[in-house]
Amino acid sequence: MAVALVLVLVVVGSILFHILSPWWWSPIASNWGYIDQTLIITFWITGAVFSAVVLFMAYCVFRFRHREGVKADYNPENKKLEWWLTAVTAVGVAAMLAPGLYVWSQFITVPDDATEVEVVGQQWQWSYRLPGQDGRLGKSDNRLVTYENPLGIDPDDPYGQDDVVIEAADLHLPIDKPVKMLLRSIDVLHDFYVPEFRAKMDMVPGTVTYFWFTPTRTGTFEVLCAELCGTGHGYMRGIVMVDTEEDYQAWLDGQTTFAQLSAPTTVGVMDADEP
Amino acid sequence: MVDATPHAEQGVPPAETPELELYHPKGWWTTYVFSQDAKVIAIQYSGTALAIGLVALVLSWLMRLQLGFPGTFDFITPEAYYQFMTMHGMIMVIYLLTALFLGGFGNYLIPLMVGARDMVFPYVNMLSYWIYLLAVLVLVASFFAPGGPTGAGWTLYPPQAILSGTPGGQGAGIILMLVSLILFIIGFTMGGLNYVVTVVQGRTRGMTLMRMPLTVWGIFTATVMALLAFPALFVACVMMLFDRLLGTSFFMPALVEMGQLMSYGGGSPILFQHLFWFFGHPEVYIVALPAFGIVSDLISTHARKNIFGYRMMVWAIIIIGALSFVVWAHHMYVSGMHPWFGFFFATTTLIIAIPTAIKVYNWVLTLWRGDIHLTLPMLFSLAFIVTFVNGGLTGLFLGNVVVDVPLSDTMFVVAHFHMVMGVAPVLVVFGAIYHWYPKITGRMLNEAMGQFHFWVTFVGAYAIFFPMHYVGLVGVPRRYPELGDVAFVADSVHSLNAFITIAALIVGFAQMVFLFNLVWSLRYGREAGGNPWRATSLEWQTPTTPPPHGNWGAARPIVYRWAYDYSVPGAPEDFIAQNDPGPQHRGAV
Numbered sequence: 086m087a088v089a090l091v092l093v094l095v096v097v098g099s100i101l102f103h104i105l106s107p108w109w110w111s112p113i114a115s116n117w118g119y120i121d122q123t124l125i126i127t128f129w130i131t132g133a134v135f136s137a138v139v140l141f142m143a144y145c146v147f148r149f150r151h152r153e154g155v156k157a158d159y160n161p162e163n164k165k166l167e168w169w170l171t172a173v174t175a176v177g178v179a180a181m182l183a184p185g186l187y188v189w190s191q192f193i194t195v196p197d198d199a200t201e202v203e204v205v206g207q208q209w210q211w212s213y214r215l216p217g218q219d220g221r222l223g224k225s226d227n228r229l230v231t232y233e234n235p236l237g238i239d240p241d242d243p244y245g246q247d248d249v250v251i252e253a254a255d256l257h258l259p260i261d262k263p264v265k266m267l268l269r270s271i272d273v274l275h276d277f278y279v280p281e282f283r284a285k286m287d288m289v290p291g292t293v294t295y296f297w298f299t300p301t302r303t304g305t306f307e308v309l310c311a312e313l314c315g316t317g318h319g320y321m322r323g324i325v326m327v328d329t330e331e332d333y334q335a336w337l338d339g340q341t342t343f344a345q346l347s348a349p350t351t352v353g354v355m356d357a358d359e360p
Numbered sequence: 361m362v363d364a365t366p367h368a369e370q371g372v373p374p375a376e377t378p379e380l381e382l383y384h385p386k387g388w389w390t391t392y393v394f395s396q397d398a399k400v401i402a403i404q405y406s407g408t409a410l411a412i413g414l415v416a417l418v419l420s421w422l423m424r425l426q427l428g429f430p431g432t433f434d435f436i437t438p439e440a441y442y443q444f445m446t447m448h449g450m451i452m453v454i455y456l457l458t459a460l461f462l463g464g465f466g467n468y469l470i471p472l473m474v475g476a477r478d479m480v481f482p483y484v485n486m487l488s489y490w491i492y493l494l495a496v497l498v499l500v501a502s503f504f505a506p507g508g509p510t511g512a513g514w515t516l517y518p519p520q521a522i523l524s525g526t527p528g529g530q531g532a533g534i535i536l537m538l539v540s541l542i543l544f545i546i547g548f549t550m551g552g553l554n555y556v557v558t559v560v561q562g563r564t565r566g567m568t569l570m571r572m573p574l575t576v577w578g579i580f581t582a583t584v585m586a587l588l589a590f591p592a593l594f595v596a597c598v599m600m601l602f603d604r605l606l607g608t609s610f611f612m613p614a615l616v617e618m619g620q621l622m623s624y625g626g627g628s629p630i631l632f633q634h635l636f637w638f639f640g641h642p643e644v645y646i647v648a649l650p651a652f653g654i655v656s657d658l659i660s661t662h663a664r665k666n667i668f669g670y671r672m673m674v675w676a677i678i679i680i681g682a683l684s685f686v687v688w689a690h691h692m693y694v695s696g697m698h699p700w701f702g703f704f705f706a707t708t709t710l711i712i713a714i715p716t717a718i719k720v721y722n723w724v725l726t727l728w729r730g731d732i733h734l735t736l737p738m739l740f741s742l743a744f745i746v747t748f749v750n751g752g753l754t755g756l757f758l759g760n761v762v763v764d765v766p767l768s769d770t771m772f773v774v775a776h777f778h779m780v781m782g783v784a785p786v787l788v789v790f791g792a793i794y795h796w797y798p799k800i801t802g803r804m805l806n807e808a809m810g811q812f813h814f815w816v817t818f819v820g821a822y823a824i825f826f827p828m829h830y831v832g833l834v835g836v837p838r839r840y841p842e843l844g845d846v847a848f849v850a851d852s853v854h855s856l857n858a859f860i861t862i863a864a865l866i867v868g869f870a871q872m873v874f875l876f877n878l879v880w881s882l883r884y885g886r887e888a889g890g891n892p893w894r895a896t897s898l899e900w901q902t903p904t905t906p907p908p909h910g911n912w913g914a915a916r917p918i919v920y921r922w923a924y925d926y927s928v929p930g931a932p933e934d935f936i937a938q939n940d941p942g943p944q945h946r947g948a949v
Contacts, residue, residue, distance in 0.1 A: 088734055088742065091819070095746060099826060108830035108856065110766070111848040117766075124763050131753035138724060138749050142742060145727035149663075150734065156934060157665035157927035158729035166725075167669050167718070174717040178756075182710045185760035186703055192762055193699035208525045208618070228625075230616040237616075268696070271616045273520035274629060276694065276769060280835030280848050283766040287696045289629055290519060291613025294696035307846055311694075311769035311837050313513045315525030316438050319840040 086150075092143035096136050103132070114281035114302040114327065116263075119188040121283070127181050134177070192284070195297045199263040202256070205236050206268070206275030206288045209317030210253045211308055212236055217247030217342055227271050227290060237271060238343050246344040249337070255324040256308075259333040263299040276312035279325055287312050300327040372566040372918050382910055383482055394490075396482035397909045398467045401489050403800070405463030408489075410875075412496050413456035419448040421868055428861025430842035439527040441841035442511030447503075449514030450537070453643065454544060455496055457785060461650040462548070462586065463492060465792060466555045466579045468800070472899035473576050475564025475917045475939075477910045479554040488554070491547030498540040507531025513839060515640070518611040518632050519624075522604040525617065534604060538597045545590045545597075555583045564898075566919030570674065571938070573897045573923040574667060577674055578653020581681045582646045588685070589646065593639035596632055603627070633695055637688040644781050645684040649677055651788040652719055655741050657923070658791050659723055661895045662738035663730030664934050666924035669722045676715040676722075683712045693764045702761040709759035713752070720749055731927065731934070735893075736810045740791030743818040744784050750822075751780025754829060769839075772832025775825045783821045790817070790874070797878075798892050802905050803885030809877040813870050820867035824860050831856060896935050897923045 113121060149157075203214040203222055214236055216222045223238050223245015230237040235252050238245045258264060268277055270288040278285040281304075286296040308323035328336065385391040395401060422444050426436040436444075467485070471478050479485045502509040511527030512520060512534060524530040528537075559580045563572075572580075599610040603624070611632040612624035660667040667673060689697060689705045723745055732738065754776040758764045767773065790813070797805050832838075835848055843849060891900040903913040917939035925936040936942070 088739065092742070092746065095822065099750075102827065102830075106827075106830060107850065107852055108827075108834050110833050111835055120762055120766060123760070124757065124766070127757050127760065127763055131756055135749055135753055138720060139746055142724050142727060142745060145724065145730070146732055146734070146742065149727060149730050150732050151664075152731075155731060157663065157731040159666065159927055159929055160668065160729065161666050161924070162669050162671065163725075167672055167721075170721045171714060171718060174714050178710045178713050181756055181760055182707065185706060185762050189699075189702050189706070189762040192765065193702070207616070227614045227616055228621060230621065232619065272618075273523060273525065273615070274517055278769070278837065280766070285765060285768070286694050289613075289696045290615045291626075291628070292630075292696060305847075307848065309837055309846075313442075313515075313517065313520065313839045315520050315523070315529075316442065316511070316527060317525070318442075319438060319842060320844075 089143045089147035092139055096139045111280050116299040117283040123184045123188055130177055195265050196263050199265040199297050201265050203267045204277050206270045207272050208315055209321035211323035213251040213256045215249035217249055223248050230271055248343045249340045250343050257326045257328050257333055257336045258300050259330050260300050260303050260327050265297045268294045273314045274312045275310050275314050278309045278311035279306050281306050285311055303327045396486045398471050398479045401485055402464050402467035404489050409456050409460040412451055416448045416451035419444040424861040424864040428858040438841045443509050443527050446511050446513055447509050457647045470555055470558055473573050473897055474567050475898050476562035480557045480562050481554050484550045485554045488547045488551035495540045495543035498536055502533050502536035505532035510534040510537045518629050523617050538601045541597050545594045552583045552587045564916045571922045574656040575653040577677050578649040581677050582649040585642045585681050586646045589639045589642035592635045596635035633692050637691045641688040642684045647781055647785050651785040654792045655744050655788050658737045658741045658795055659726050660924055661893050662735050663727055663732045664926045665730040666926055668725040673722055676718050679715045690759050693761050694768050706761040737791040737795040739814050740787050744787040747779050748784035770832035771836045771838050772829050774838045775828035779825045798888030802888055803881055804888050805881045806877050809873055813874045816870035820863050823863045894935050896925055896937050898938050901937050901939050
């Protein structure tokens with residue numbers, strides 16, 4: 086009796102917790118509302134299955150608990166029932182998988198008009214690079230990383246000269262413009278994670294990974310590292326600000342390009358070389 | 361209605377080979393320490409696994425103290441937190457659960473349940489334990505190494521695992537971890553070959569494959585999987601050891617650490633992840649399948665009813681085992697691997713839900729019209745179903761590639777895998793210990809302590825891990841020693857974290873009661889007799905309890921039926937033992 090009651094309470098308690106608890110995801114700030122919807126569908130289906138199984142168990146425990154003189158049924162198989170259950174399960178699984186795969190195909194198909202923004206992770210800070218006037222990022226290589234060139238941009242690549250370098254500072258993005266985040270690491274694995282954007286992806290040294298999204302809400306959002314990257318992992322935070330077009334331009338005008346960053350140093354070196 | 365079970369009428373084949381002579385221990389040392397008896401080895405494995413598991417339990421308290429009350433405990437630095445976290449995970453998955461299910465239950469139950477006198481290679485079986493013990497000692501040594509144990513996370517992802525930014529990365533910690541894993545795999549392979557060959561070759565007359573208890577099916581399939589999966593981890597460990605010690609670059613691309621260009625170049629960190637999860641995902645089922653098998657037998661025995669759909673259950677175990685080798689990259693949806701993999705691995709992952717669901721249906725349908733005795737093994741089995749269904753269903757979130765994107769690397773994942781491969785299998789371990797302790801010791805475990813242990817563990821564990829999903833849903837990342845003030849996280853989440861910590865400490869305390877019960881009942885437990893649960897399978901039919909070396913006295917049992925003849929209509933009792941020839945055949949063979 087008590088056992089059946091506890092099983093019922095587990096179901097009722099879980100549902101009430103889900104409905105009443107204040108703990109839910111943060112308001113979305115990107116175009117990935119589809120992900121939220123797929124998640125909601127999954128909650129409904131799995132919640133129904135969980136409740137059905139546990140309540141069935143509770144009923145069995147209550148109804149078929151041991152009584153003197155009552156014998157259990159002898160019932161090895163029921164082919165028809167087993168196939169029915171298999172088929173119903175397969176339908177439920179398909180109902181979750183189909184929207185999931187559909188949204189995934191959108192997730193990995195970057196729109197042509199997406200602007201590229203590079204995120205560079207290193208222990209334990211975030212840096213960024215924007216393509217500059219030519220709309221193209223210059224080549225980069227971890228072997229080129231120096232104190233003066235923290236992102237390892239290839240100084241011989243003309244596309245790289247006008248790249249905007251944002252070292253360990255906030256990133257700004259214009260609202261309603263799709264962006265392709267190109268992700269790079271100069272040391273270990275990191276993961277660029279902004280909960281409100283829903284999207285995230287690991288950054289892997291030696292390769293460039295990506296994801297895309299469209300910011301849909303202005304505001305200040307926190308960046309967290311979501312892939313264990315050493316002792317400072319929990320403190321690897323950053324800020325992304327989604328601006329209106331005007332605010333974004335104003336911010337962009339105040340940034341420095343790779344050429345500007347390297348110029349004074351180059352002059353300094355030449356001074357030293359000339360007696 | 362189809363009768364799934366060929367009975368005595370099918371006949372029993374004649375013996376084909378004479379019995380082999382067992383090794384006879386000559387004294388105390390070879391009887392109890394360097395023993396070749398699978399049952400003694402099983403107890404050695406279990407004792408060692410529980411001892412190191414206790415260390416992992418304490419580590420989990422320390423982690424929870426930090427998460428529930430950040431800033432309160434000065435000695436839990438981020439370095440220490442990551443070390444606790446790494447060692448907790450590795451110990452629980454490998455050194456406790458794998459060792460306990462296969463080395464512990466496998467060794468004790470396989471020979472007894474299939475009617476063998478011992479494992480087929482007793483000497484190798486003994487070596488298996490001692491190498492496992494060595495692996496555990498190397499692991500423990502890393503706590504005392506300069507720089508302490510590794511803090512790379514139990515997944516040991518390079519490059520950070522072998523770099524100085526990670527605790528133990530440039531010290532001895534990571535080296536000892538990798539060496540310990542290599543030793544564990546060597547030891548396991550010795551034991552694993554034994555379990556497989558014993559099931560294939562060592563069964564007694566009449567014990568056809570489709571008459572084996574599901575416990576044996578679960579452990580057998582899990583062992584075959586482990587023999588195929590562990591080599592991937594083995595080579596990954598060897599390669600990482602080379603990267604760390606010899607300067608090779610299997611997993612190491614060109615990278616700059618703390619301003620210094622390292623000499624590595626050309627390696628692939630993602631290659632390690634593929635190798636790790638090619639092992640790591642089957643590993644989940646290496647833990648789960650023995651639990652599936654055991655819980656099937658516990659439910660059937662204590663509901664006095666045959667397991668529903670036995671043949672489907674066997675095939676589900678085999679299909680799950682096979683499919684689990686083609687789902688590994690669902691741990692890597694956001695790893696940066698080619699995005700097209702997502703379609704394939706999401707599909708295979710959700711397909712594996714179908715045979716898993718069949719198992720769940722058949723467990724609850726076994727309860728239907730049963731004669732349910734709410735014994736401790738039955739209570740733990742019911743709790744297993746609740747937690748396993750809960751944890752399995754959240755797997756459908758994480759397996760469905762695009763839903764995983766916001767949830768991966770959050771506390772939702774931590775809640776999911778603890779529910780499904782932590783709490784659920786551990787509940788089966790407890791149920792199994794309450795069930796078989798009488799056979800192992802001849803005495804029952806104390807019922808009152810058992811009830812206390814059950815209720816606190818079940819309700820407490822659910823209170824820990826169910827709300828934790830919602831912490832992840834809010835967006836709290838895993839592997840953060842403290843969150844600090846984050847705008848998207850309300851203050852109430854911190855209160856929830858404190859609640860979870862308190863629940864974890866209470867559940868931990870209840871385990872001390874269980875351990876005390878294990879020792880107390882050895883002396884003061886009620887006498888059990890040979891078959892206290894009135895069960896059908898062979899281990900309950902031994903001539904003496906606890907069974908001595910060789911198990912069966914003068915002659916091995918002959919099997920006439922499957923392991924699930926409970927409440928057979930017309931039978932005088934509500935169970936018919938597997939070695940009972942039946943009324944019309946008694947005395948005939």
